[in-house]
Amino acid sequence: EVQLLESGGGLVQPGGSLRLSCAASGFTFSNYAMSWVRQAPGKGLEWVSAISGSSGTIDYADSVRGRFTNSRDNSKNTLYLQMNTLRVEDTAIYYCAKGWAEYNSGRFDYWGQGTLVTVSS
Amino acid sequence: SYVLTQPPSVSVAPGQTARITCGGDNIGRKSVHWYQQKPGQAPVLVIYDEHNRPSGIPERFSGSNSGNTATLTISRVEVGDEADYFCQVWHSTTVPFGGGTKMTVL
Numbered sequence A: 001e002v003q004l005l006e007s008g009g010g011l012v013q014p015g016g017s018l019r020l021s022c023a024a025s026g027f028t029f030s031n032y033a034m035s036w037v038r039q040a041p042g043k044g045l046e047w048v049s050a051i052s053g054s055s056g057t058i059d060y061a062d063s064v065r066g067r068f069t070n071s072r073d074n075s076k077n078t079l080y081l082q083m084n085t086l087r088v089e090d091t092a093i094y095y096c097a098k099g100w101a102e103y104n105s106g107r108f109d110y111w112g113q114g115t116l117v118t119v120s121s
Numbered sequence B: 001s002y003v004l005t006q007p008p009s010v011s012v013a014p015g016q017t018a019r020i021t022c023g024g025d026n027i028g029r030k031s032v033h034w035y036q037q038k039p040g041q042a043p044v045l046v047i048y049d050e051h052n053r054p055s056g057i058p059e060r061f062s063g064s065n066s067g068n069t070a071t072l073t074i075s076r077v078e079v080g081d082e083a084d085y086f087c088q089v090w091h092s093t094t095v096p097f098g099g100g101t102k103m104t105v106l
Helices: none
Strands: A004-008 A009-012 A018-025 A034-039 A043-050 A057-058 A067-074 A078-081 A091-100 A108-111 A115-119 B009-012 B020-023 B032-036 B044-047 B063-067 B069-074 B084-087 B101-105
Touching: A004 A091, A009 A108, A018 A034, A018 A091, A018 A115, A034 A078, A034 A108, A043 A067, A043 A078, A043 A091, A043 B084, A057 A067, A091 B084, A108 B044, B020 B101, B069 B084
Parallel strands: A009 A115, B009 B101
Antiparallel strands: A004 A018, A018 A078, A034 A043, A034 A091, A043 A057, A067 A078, A091 A108, A091 A115, B020 B069, B032 B044, B032 B084, B063 B069, B084 B101
């Protein structure tokens, strides 16, 4: 059974940093691209970043490029999102989502339950 | 950027058919995926590559895609289908989502 468990969310002041983790199990982690998708309170889904299985390709949304860093440790079956220079508008539930192939493309066939990030003074 | 446009809401009676559209420039040339999200839960993939259903998704869920519009069709709607629905594509190196459609089962 595929499981994705996010952690690391919390309350942070504007300009601060936070590191999210997503622990994966139930599949061969290194064989699949992974993404972060966020959802602001009461709003729709917004893709944040994708990383290929080998970490060879990492894509970012314009809204986070230069501030967020997506990475993975295939030996630990864990995905990370380092978030710096956080803004109030980054407040959201952050989901990790499994891609359907090794490369960044296509659908997200499994999602974690999400971790809430609140940016506020 | 590539924009996907969905109606904010649709309403349907139990047993009827719901159709949720997703508009985009030449979206018919792209692979479209649909997600269902119930309150307080993570999204669930219900249709991928226009019309394919993941394991465990009822046959009542189907999809089509042509021209500038993709459509998610839910037949014989049940109360349990009440949820938000999002379309998604991959465009260049980005992943647009539609704004979401809240489906209410009257």
